[in-house]
Amino acid sequence: MNAIVQRENLITLSNAGVRRGGRVLVEGVDLTIARGEIVTLIGPNGSGKSTTAKMATGVMKPDMGSVTRKAGLRIGYVPQKLSIDWTLPLTVDRLMTLTGDFGAGEIDAALEAVGASRLRRAAVQELSGGEFQRVLFARAMIRKPDLLVLDEPVQGVDFSGEVALYELIRQIRNETQAGVLMISHDLHVVMAETDTVICLNGHVCCRGTPSAVKKSPEYLALFGERAAQTLAIYEHHHDHEHHDDGCVVGDEHHHGHEHAGHRHG
Numbered sequence: 001m002n003a004i005v006q007r008e009n010l011i012t013l014s015n016a017g018v019r020r021g022g023r024v025l026v027e028g029v030d031l032t033i034a035r036g037e038i039v040t041l042i043g044p045n046g047s048g049k050s051t052t053a054k055m056a057t058g059v060m061k062p063d064m065g066s067v068t069r070k071a072g073l074r075i076g077y078v079p080q081k082l083s084i085d086w087t088l089p090l091t092v093d094r095l096m097t098l099t100g101d102f103g104a105g106e107i108d109a110a111l112e113a114v115g116a117s118r119l120r121r122a123a124v125q126e127l128s129g130g131e132f133q134r135v136l137f138a139r140a141m142i143r144k145p146d147l148l149v150l151d152e153p154v155q156g157v158d159f160s161g162e163v164a165l166y167e168l169i170r171q172i173r174n175e176t177q178a179g180v181l182m183i184s185h186d187l188h189v190v191m192a193e194t195d196t197v198i199c200l201n202g203h204v205c206c207r208g209t210p211s212a213v214k215k216s217p218e219y220l221a222l223f224g225e226r227a228a229q230t231l232a233i234y235e236h237h238h239d240h241e242h243h244d245d246g247c248v249v250g251d252e253h254h255h256g257h258e259h260a261g262h263r264h265g
């Protein structure tokens with residue numbers, strides 16, 4: 001018997017594209033996301049990352065090619081920006097129920113799953129960037145999605161918060177086997193566990209594992225000499241021990257995060 005188990009496909013884009021006002025925004029996109037798979041879209045500003053994600057989730061219909069989704073697919077979305085009236089008081093608890101009628105038990109479980117239980121009664125306005133992202137993850141995960149769509153998940157988060165958020169994404173993927181579609185707007189880090197990086201430039205410029213894309217001539221041509229440094233690959237290593245405070249024993253570079261081109265703060 002074949003030992004390789006074919007994972008269920010959640011979304012398939014075949015030669016998909018969008019035209020607006022006679023202009024092609026993106027075209028020729030072939031992309032599949034299977035259960036438990038992490039796909040990351042990268043590319044310069046205006047290269048079609050958001051448009052591709054919108055075609056995948058069904059917010060935008062393709063004008064070219066086709067998009068198919070598993071019947072009844074549940075999508076959890078972590079937006080890049082949230083339209084909130086920041087002048088009004090809003091607790092985390094209330095934010096969790098703005099877009100759905102969830103019970104106290106469900107909210108507790110969702111916050112606990114992202115390590116944010118203690119924030120339940122906190123004011124959203126007072127959260128740090130990393131805490132706010134965690135709450136947005138909880139808000140997406142409470143629907144028990146088959147697919148999690150993350151639009152620049154680490155923006156506004158400092159380096160240690162960033163590492164923690166990538167850990168969280170890894171953990172969510174492993175525990176729930178949700179598929180993950182990530183948009184990285186500023187190219188600075190791609191999770192090493194990304195199964196497929198798709199580099200867009202109005203079309204698919206190149207694709208593959210993070211390390212393959214980093215070396216590909218198309219990627220280097222698009223981003224020039226600094227490209228190899230800007231695509232930092234965040235790796236998680238299991239072969240280490242932790243001190244009681246969570247630091248790694250005897251390895252300062254334990255997460256293998258390549259620092260060149262990395263944005264702080």
Ligand SMILES: Nc1ncnc2c1ncn2[C@@H]1O[C@H](COP(=O)(O)OP(=O)(O)OP(=O)(O)O)[C@@H](O)[C@H]1O
Binds near residue numbers: 020048185
């Ligand atoms: N609804 C729309 N109508 C017309 N043009 C659009 C529409 N949405 C996006 N565009 C244009 O399509 C192109 C691709 O936009 P898209 O938002 O997909 O890029 P992106 O790669 O996500 O960029 P960024 O990293 O800057 O967010 C851009 O030139 C944008 O101005």
